[in-house]
Amino acid sequence: MATLADVEQTKTHRGENFPVASWLIGREHRPTILRFYRFARAADDVADHPTLPEQEKLKLLDQLEDTLLGKNDIAADAIPLRGALAERKLTPQHAQDLLTAFRMDVTKRRYRDWDDLMHYCRYSAMPVGRFVLDVHGESQSTWPANDALCAALQVINHMQDCRADYQRLDRVYVPLDAMARAGTNVEALAADRASPELRRCLLDVMERTDALVHTAEPFSGQIKDLRLALEVAVIQNIARTLTDILRRRDPLSERVHLGALGFAGRAAAGICQGLAQRWRKP
Secondary structure, eight states, X not given: OOOGGGSOOOOOXXXXXXOSSOXXXXXXXXXXXXXXHHHHHHHHHHHXXXXXXXXXXXXXXXXXXXXXXXXXXXXXXXXXXXXHHHHHTOOSHHHHHHHHHHXXXXXXXXXXXXXXXXXXXXXXXXXXXXXXXXXXXXXXXXXXXXXXXXXXHHHHHHHHTHHHHHHHHOOXXXXXXXXXXXXXXXXXXXXXXXXXXXXXXXXXXXXXXXXXXXXXXXXXXHOSSHHHHHHHHHHHHHHHHHHHHHHHSOTTTSOOSOOHHHHHHHHHHHHHHHHHHHHHOO
């Protein structure tokens, strides 16, 4: 039986597509957010482990939840978050929602349609933004815009990695009905280059993702904390850029991630746009 200590960590918060508790976030909030990220990363590494049997993965995820809730101290990656939640009087529900998504990753490998995928994003993505908002004491009225942006970020990540997810984990987040409408199937994801049918399918998914990004447009302006608002403005700018890249490039054969310079440029543009939006605000 594997233990959580046996599961190798695959990356840190600096390896993500989008900023995680960057320097824009106030220093008083960064440690709590990074503890949440550490917990999420540990659960993600369990769910994505290429060789562990399903039942062992589920047992390790249960251990993370039990430690989070104070039932034991088995899961070292959950202890710092548990302490932070108690100190700041925050709910563990967002972290528990993430575990629901990771359990889905263990047992669910296909998504019927867009609604099915959005149900997954409700647990895999939206709780992350909600937690950050709670840490900052923001109103729950910001949740609809947050949920749209977080879902968009999740889908962008899925489309960027669609070939690798299929080949490494037999996991496909591209909705099956979108594939059927375009006249293709999941096996097309294993090709070195996307077929015209698969490109039509991915474009359809990106159009829906664009709609989520548009829904989230007011988000930065709804946030009271200036530093968090600018962080969100940066993320929004990166999301718009990546959806454009994914419309123009083939994720099976071309680079669809931002490099360091591109990331920095989008971040700077996002900060400027966020400041301008606040200056225009009555």
